[in-house]
Amino acid sequence: MGSKAEINPKKELSTGLEAVARERKKNEALLTVEDLSLSFTQYMSGLRQTELKVISNLSIQAYKGEILAIVGSSGSGKSLLAHAILGILPLNAKLDGKMEYDGKKLTQERKEELRGKEIALIPQAITYLDPLMKISNQVIGSVEKEKEGLMKKLQGEVFQRYGLKPEVEGMLPHELSGGMTRRVLVSTAVISSSKLIIADEPTPGLDDKTLNETLSYFKDMADKGCAVILITHDIEAALKISHKIAVFYAGTVLEVANVEDFKNNGENLRHPYTRALWNALPQNKFQAIKGHQPMQDEVIDGCIFYDRCSKKKAICSRGIPQLKQVNGGVVRCNNAS
Ligand SMILES: Nc1ncnc2c1ncn2[C@@H]1O[C@H](COP(=O)(O)OP(=O)(O)OP(=O)(O)O)[C@@H](O)[C@H]1O
Numbered sequence: 001m002g003s004k005a006e007i008n009p010k011k012e013l014s015t016g017l018e019a020v021a022r023e024r025k026k027n028e029a030l031l032t033v034e035d036l037s038l039s040f041t042q043y044m045s046g047l048r049q050t051e052l053k054v055i056s057n058l059s060i061q062a063y064k065g066e067i068l069a070i071v072g073s074s075g076s077g078k079s080l081l082a083h084a085i086l087g088i089l090p091l092n093a094k095l096d097g098k099m100e101y102d103g104k105k106l107t108q109e110r111k112e113e114l115r116g117k118e119i120a121l122i123p124q125a126i127t128y129l130d131p132l133m134k135i136s137n138q139v140i141g142s143v144e145k146e147k148e149g150l151m152k153k154l155q156g157e158v159f160q161r162y163g164l165k166p167e168v169e170g171m172l173p174h175e176l177s178g179g180m181t182r183r184v185l186v187s188t189a190v191i192s193s194s195k196l197i198i199a200d201e202p203t204p205g206l207d208d209k210t211l212n213e214t215l216s217y218f219k220d221m222a223d224k225g226c227a228v229i230l231i232t233h234d235i236e237a238a239l240k241i242s243h244k245i246a247v248f249y250a251g252t253v254l255e256v257a258n259v260e261d262f263k264n265n266g267e268n269l270r271h272p273y274t275r276a277l278w279n280a281l282p283q284n285k286f287q288a289i290k291g292h293q294p295m296q297d298e299v300i301d302g303c304i305f306y307d308r309c310s311k312k313k314a315i316c317s318r319g320i321p322q323l324k325q326v327n328g329g330v331v332r333c334n335n336a337s
């Protein structure tokens with residue numbers, strides 16, 4: 001005999017209210033990056049200096065309660081954007097544009113104040129851990145004496161959920177495997193009380209089970225009202241949990257799509273490059289496109305995707321296309337409407 005699905009009015013109401021609360025939080029951008037550009041001063045032989053532009057006209061927003069995935073090829077500026085937000089760029093970097101956090105200008109001073117507290121980074125390179133500090137001290141960070149016990153307990157629980165044995169706490173970074181180090185880095189963000197979490201490639205080296213678990217932690221953080229920026233090469237993983245996907249190419253954003261736009265053949269995607277990324281996935285038969293993104297020292301007058309685009313028109317070689325709103329997303333393409 002088939003059993004009827006039970007309806008629990010209280011539960012229905014509370015999940016309904018949670019959804020409303022989430023919706024409300026979603027409408028507030030915690031972080032706004034507008035027209036960001038970044039270049040490095042490089043010293044050539046003699047006293048000659050050149051400027052290498054690595055990010056230009058880049059705009060994104062991270063909303064409370066949402067996960068924004070950032071995808072795009074290697075060298076497209078994903079990690080540098082994270083470092084720009086955290087204020088940890090090298091001294092020869094020159095940053096221009098507007099950054100706001102929680103409605104106020106995000107100055108270098110404020111970045112330093114918020115870093116590791118309200119804004120947490122799960123770094124791409126594992127060398128970010130202090131080689132001479134025991135793991136437990138790095139994960140817990142500097143907390144007041146009276147909170148130490150509570151934090152230790154929380155750390156124990158999080159480590160257990162991540163399959164990290166208690167002895168890991170007393171180890172030094174070089175004693176961990178790559179996968180373990182990543183799990184330690186994710187634990188650090190889970191434990192912190194950050195409002196903006198930027199995870200730079202947090203999933204390589206994780207087995208399927210740990211991968212899904214890690215993704216579920218990011219989802220939990222967003223459900224709690226945090227804004228999460230997930231930088232990844234793994235589009236399929238990003239689609240499992242993200243609300244929006246920003247597609248980077250040669251230092252700028254070509255499209256910010258909603259996760260629903262990736263359904264079916266991707267006919268709702270707005271930019272030919274996003275469609276190409278979608279088609280290159282295994283389930284879409286790996287249809288890759290020829291060519292590569294332009295190098296930083298190439299001077300390009302028109303659309304940066306011009307060389308590889310199958311839909312290009314004469315206008316595309318003249319001037320950078322404006323970023324425009326199309327069907328609830330944004331795109332930088334003359335053909336999108
Ligand atoms: N300190 C630096 N000086 C000069 N160029 C740099 C510097 N740091 C990064 N770059 C260049 O800036 C570009 C963007 O680098 P970034 O690390 O942001 O790429 P990414 O999108 O994170 O790539 P990946 O997916 O491989 O991590 C790269 O071409 C890189 O070589």
Ligand code: NI
Binds near residue numbers: 078079080124200
């Ligand atoms: Ni990177």
